[in-house]
Amino acid sequence: AQSVTQPDIHITVSEGASLELRCNYSYGATPYLFWYVQSPGQGLQLLLKYFSGDTLVQGIKGFEAEFKRSQSSFNLRKPSVHWSDAAEYFCAVGEYKLSFGAGTTVTVRA
Amino acid sequence: EAGVAQSPRYKIIEKRQSVAFWCNPISGHAxxxxxxxxxxxxxxxxxxxxxxxxxxxxxxxxxxxxxxxxKGVDSTLKIQPAKLEDSAVYLCASSSRTDSYEQYFGPGTRLTVT
Incomplete structure (x- = not known):
């Protein structure tokens, strides 16, 4: 069965500081991995995805993620956070049927 | 291109009532x-x-x-009768044949059952 664990429920980061969100997955084959962001009252927006190839994936809004098969992880990073990055972030695994983690809420302080 | 549309955005109903949500996917998404x-x-x-x-x-x-x-385009999701535990946001998403792993989400319908 496929599943995702996001260990951090809430992270607070200062504007301009770096951000890393953790994601661990369980999947039977080569995983299809995604990171989505959800702002209040909005739907989910895809930040980036990994299917195969280079394990460091670049996404929109300056985000990147690294796939590590040995650790079953797909952590999301951003070198310098902006106040507009405050949102909820979801990691997901699957092909057509996505399984989402519970999400990590990011608060950005000035 | 227009995104996924959903309506209503918010709905409050009492338990045991019925409710329906509507979704219009991105044009051409199968x-x-x-x-x-x-x-x-x-x-x-x-x-x-x-x-x-x-x-x-x-x-x-x-x-x-x-x-x-x-007709393979719009979709309707119905709940009848609703329970308190159905309170949630109902999201609709669509994807195309050519990029079928990427799902595009609508803004969702927030349902509150009282």
Whole structure:
């Protein structure tokens, strides 16, 4: 069965500081991995995805993620956070049927 | 290109009442999904359509939930009768044949059952 664990429920980061969100997955084959962001009252927006190839994936809004098969992880990073990055972030695994983690809420302080 | 449209955006009903949600996917997208997102949790897939056929409805509570996608375009999700635990955001998503792993989400319908 496929599943995702996001260990951090809430992270607070200062504007301009770096951000890393953790994601661990369980999947039977080569995983299809995604990171989505959800702002209040909005739907989910895809930040980036990994299917195969280079394990460091670049996404929109300056985000990147690294796939590590040995650790079953797909952590999301951003070198310098902006106040507009405050949102909820979801990691997901699957092909057509996505399984989402519970999400990590990011608060950005000035 | 227009995104996934959903209506209504908000709905408040009493338990045992019925409610329906509507979704219009991105034009040309063959696959349509309905997700339920309970507060504090990630979205959970309820049902997946390919054109007007059901691909996966294994997590749809069929005793009270129903969904249809007539003509392979718009879709309606219905709950009858609603329970308190149905309070959630209901998200619709769609994907195309050529990039079928990328799902585009609508803004969702927030349902409150009192």
């Amino acid at each position: 696959t349509l999904y309905w997700y339920q997102q309970i507060l504090g949790q990630g979205p959970k897939l309820l049902i997946q359509f390919q054109n007007n056929g059901v691909v996966d409805d294994s997590q749809l509570p069929k005793d009270r939930f129903s969904a249809e996608r007539l």
